[in-house]
Amino acid sequence: MHLEITHLNKSFSTKRGSVVALKDINMHVETSEFVCAVGASGSGKSTLLRMIAGLETPTSGKITVDGTEVTGPGADRGLVFQSYTLYPWMTVQKNVEFGLKLQGLPQKERWELACYYLDIVGLTQFADSFPKELSGGMKQRVAIARSLACHPKVLLMDEPFGALDIQTKERMQEYLIEIWQRIKCSILMITHDVEEAVFLSQRIYVLSARPGTIQQELTIELPENRNYKIKREPAFYHYTDTILELLRGTNTEESETQISPSADLL
């Protein structure tokens, strides 16, 4: 698998003219790689991911997966949203099977694959539950299983743990590392949580805001077999510090809001 993004630009037209959301983005994701894009709000990272998923079209530039240009959404690029997107009228099992059903797989194969992925996310015993009976973390695990069941070439994740409380979030990060080590899927995740990015990824793109550009690419050389203890290692701090400094330097939030001189004096 080779995901390649070259000279990607995106601008939106608003009532006050055109706004550049993303400027000259170049990035790539390789087979079995876990890559994160970190950026503050306004860095256009969601837009970036949505364009890779094919849900939005770039203004210019190119996105290719294994050489084929992305022109719309497809099952080769699974997407896990921050909000809960399970089908509320289906059981957990049916939710995981649904992508396979859309692709016309026979009932038996669907069932077997769904069972396999439910086992991977550790929710076998909830197969017959309905989404409303699950906690937020469990819902996201089902969503991950549902995406993985379709065998995407790359799994895209849009702040999947953003709505979870901190304890659940940390457990989910460990789950995700475990899943990734087990099935070695390619993952591109975007997040604003620097610690999460360092903990999960092998490579990080740091995005600056307004317009979103890639400020730096970092390779995270931490052991692949990670658990929460690694968050206390000096090397871990080193990475988070570096990224936080980078983000701080480019955070244009203040310069954007216009403060009049008189207000400044007060």
Next chain:
Amino acid sequence: MTTNPKLLKPTIFWQLAEEISESLKWVLMTLSIVIPLVIWLLVSSFARIESVFLPSPLAVIQALVNLWQQGFLIQDTVTSFLRVVGGFFLGGFCAIPLGILMGAFPSIRSLTEPIIGVVRYMPAPAFIPLLVIYLGIGETSKVMLIFIGTIFFNTLMIMDAVKFIPKELIEVTYTLGGLRKQILLQVITPYVIPNILDAFRINMAAAWNLVVVAELLAADNGLGKRIVLAQKFLRTDEIFACLIVLGVIGFALDLSFRLLLRWTCKWSVNR
């Protein structure tokens, strides 16, 4: 001078938007029926009102029994009921695909919403003279009246429900390899089934109103016709009896739609 802070006093009856106890709920719900009945009983027996104008509850029960024994009650009720069911479900089966298409595709919405917006403000009873000219005073004109009177409201309510489907639910289906037709049939439609049942429940009341209006104006039978006949002979007790039957049937229909919703769409109750 000290001012005491205003504290919220505890209350049982005046709970804002909060559930009351189950027992209190049932007591109040019983009173809601019993109090009007008692007032009616008292007024009819002690106030000096001619029984021709206000028959006593007992007289109305007697009228009900008579109508039942003569076979009119069951015959008229069934006739009216069948008209409602015919027109309403004919309209419903057109409204479901139309509403879903209008909600899902802004193109179809632009194409149909303006005309529906105008036509739905034309009061359905105003169509009766036309329908009688076109179709006579038989069953077809009544079924058509109910069809016209309910299809637009059902369509618009279903359309609104479709518009409120979370966008992510559709987008995530795209990324699972879903095609537009599959999304329409396998995501959007199941998602709005509870809303469809609810729209039907609410608009059933309109259908029930219209059938009586149509029967009052031009019909050979039905509960509306029964009321007109009773009026001719000043049988207010029979009018009251028919009104009560209409109310009870409407209430039963409402209740059965609620139960149907609860049984078939467990996932959506309290969603």
